[in-house]
Amino acid sequence: MxxxxxxxxxxxxxxxxxxxxxxxxxxxxxxxxxxxxxxxxxxxxxxxxxxxxxxxxxxxxxxxxxxxxxxxxxxxxxxxxxxxxxxxxxxxxxxxxxxxxxxxxxxxxxxxxxxxxxxxxxPRKPKIDNIEFFEDKGVNYFVKEPALFEEKKIFISGGGDSALDWAIYFAENFKNNVGLIHRSNFFRAHNDSVLKMQNLCKKGKISLYTNSEVISLNGNNFLESIVVKNSDGNTSKYFLDCWLPLFGLxxxxxxxxxxxxxxxxxxxxxxxxxxxxxxxxxxxxxxxxxxxxxxxxxxxxxxxxxxxxxxxxxxxxxxxxxxxxxxxxxxxxxxxx
Ligand SMILES: Cc1cc2nc3c(=O)[nH]c(=O)nc-3n(C[C@H](O)[C@H](O)[C@H](O)COP(=O)(O)OP(=O)(O)OC[C@H]3O[C@@H](n4cnc5c(N)ncnc54)[C@H](O)[C@@H]3O)c2cc1C
The missing domain is CATH 3.50.50.60 (FAD/NAD(P)-binding domain)
Incomplete structure (x- = not known):
């Protein structure tokens, strides 16, 4: 108490x-x-x-x-x-x-x-049926302790400040490539952050998937993979350790x-x-x-x-x-x- x-x-x-x-x-x-x-x-x-x-x-x-x-x-x-x-x-x-x-x-x-x-x-949660099952088991809406994400294969969704700031942080501080998925190709984030993100994409530190969204989550006890659908209707599966849907609060x-x-x-x-x-x-x-x-x-x-x-x-x-x-x-x- x-x-x-x-x-x-x-x-x-x-x-x-x-x-x-x-x-x-x-x-x-x-x-x-x-x-x-x-x-x-x-x-x-x-x-x-x-x-x-x-x-x-x-x-x-x-x-x-x-x-x-x-x-x-x-x-x-x-x-x-x-x-x-x-x-x-x-x-x-x-x-x-x-x-x-x-x-x-x-x-x-x-x-x-x-x-x-x-x-x-x-947090604004994406509408995916089993998302609650994976919360804190691979799906996180906040980054409380960045160090916990080191060595992890991370995907982030969102086009605002929070999504870009964390994608940039992980790309600059950790050795793993970061996936950034965004529903459109226009970013709401600050211009400086968009430019920084684009630079990190050129250096191969961030993989960018625009006009795309995560449509399903798979794994047994922990999140193991996500399926991403693009605006043409094509789907791709990616293996990962964690997914951060950062769509604001x-x-x-x-x-x-x-x-x-x-x-x-x-x-x-x-x-x-x-x-x-x-x-x-x-x-x-x-x-x-x-x-x-x-x-x-x-x-x-x-x-x-x-x-x-x-x-x-x-x-x-x-x-x-x-x-x-x-x-x-x-x-x-x-x-x-
Ligand atoms: C874009 C924008 C621009 C603004 N510009 C100005 C400006 O120029 N000048 C100005 O004076 N004002 C401005 N405002 C308004 C200003 O931000 C608010 O007046 C101010 O944030 C109010 O402060 P607060 O501490 O009362 O509440 P908040 O800043 O809203 O903080 C409340 C906190 O309480 C927490 N909380 C609520 N319920 C619970 C609960 N049950 N348990 C635990 N935590 C809880 C929330 O998570 C939140 O963190 C602006 C607002 C916006 C959105």
Whole structure:
């Protein structure tokens, strides 16, 4: 059981900034996210796009903002459960909440911040009958630990940033040739990545199959081969160790809608006159996941919500202590040991 002061569901920019604000108030946080990397939409959808409306940064790449938020939170040593979806919240008799993930990891705290954005990102799965049988047995929708793919014969499907970035990474870092399969011959990925991929094809490091898609998976216990069909209707069989269908992620409010929270238009209703608390005392909702009159789904609005929610969380955890606002310029950053 992981014990902390605040369980934060969602490692997007708002969840990460809440760690910093909580740290200033000497509250410890543990962050859960369904995807294996922090950053929410910024890491998953637009890591290389510049953002122009973060105060003090005339322009900052989304990926860089996440790196900075992680750095800013680091003195407060947050815990992370990544690659696991928060599935249930149960309130104990003493008022504490237990949050359990889809993999059974349990977390306990008196306060929960839901910073779940548009919901948990789930991989877009190709429609192949037996695909679920081969999940984690040769079929992977994420690359959590690249080193595990060394020495492997890999095929990747997709034409976006994620598919090309990993094809390039494996081709440049591992000695095996990588297969890249794409439904069309137009790539959505960044131009630089497309050029890099084409260069690696010329060097024989990537084998490219355009206008093609995987139509069947074969193997006994583990994936052994795939069948690829091209737009002319011809099929070919390829033997391999793993196939990575990287077709992006789609957000689903998912388990959040089963937690007895008041939901309006796919978002959690909160009290914006005070602290962004939900209809359940001790559970706050901040960032894109909440709604209230005038709500704007912007990063800077989420930062503000996180700051006010932390003040109330402190009062719930320390009912007899007075909250005194101290400027960081005065108190500095006193991290946790
Ligand atoms: C293309 C694009 C451009 C944008 N440009 C700007 C811009 O210029 N300026 C701006 O201010 N905003 C911009 N936005 C909006 C901005 O990205 C969002 O406002 C911001 O990401 C919200 O942050 P968040 O932390 O609330 O949620 P998110 O970034 O959505 O992160 C939520 C996280 O919660 C996780 N999660 C959800 N449910 C669960 C669960 N049950 N268990 C575990 N994890 C869960 C998700 O996996 C996700 O990682 C843009 C958005 C897009 C798509």
């Amino acid at each position: 992981i014990k902390t002061d605040i369980i934060i569901i969602g490692a997007g920019p708002v969840g990460l900034f809440a760690v910093f604000e909580a740290g200033l108030m000497k509250l410890k946080c543990h962050v859960i996210d369904a995807i294996p990397i922090p950053g929410g939409q910024l890491s998953e959808i637009y890591p290389k796009k510049p953002i122009y409306d973060i105060p003090g940064f005339p322009s900052i790449l989304a990926g860089e903002l996440i790196d900075n938020l992680m750095k800013q939170a680091s003195p407060f040593k947050p815990g992370f459960t990544l690659g696991e979806r928060a599935e249930s919240i149960v309130r104990k008799k003493n008022g504490e909440f237990v949050v359990t993930t889809n993999k059974g990891t349990k977390h306990i705290a008196p306060i929960i911040f839901i910073a779940g954005g548009l919901g948990s990102f789930e 789609s957000p689903k409010l998912g388990p959040i809608s089963n937690w007895d929270l008041e939901i309006e238009k796919n978002a959690i209703k909160v009290d914006n006159t005070l602290d962004y608390q939900t209809n359940i005392e001790g559970i706050f909702a901040i960032g894109d996941v909440n709604t209230y009159p005038g709500k704007l789904k912007l990063i800077l609005c989420g930062f503000h919500e996180a700051t006010l929610a932390v003040q109330s969380a402190y009062k719930i955890i320390n009912p007899t202590k007075k909250v005194v606002l101290k400027y960081t310029t005065v108190q500095g950053i006193k991290g946790f040991d």
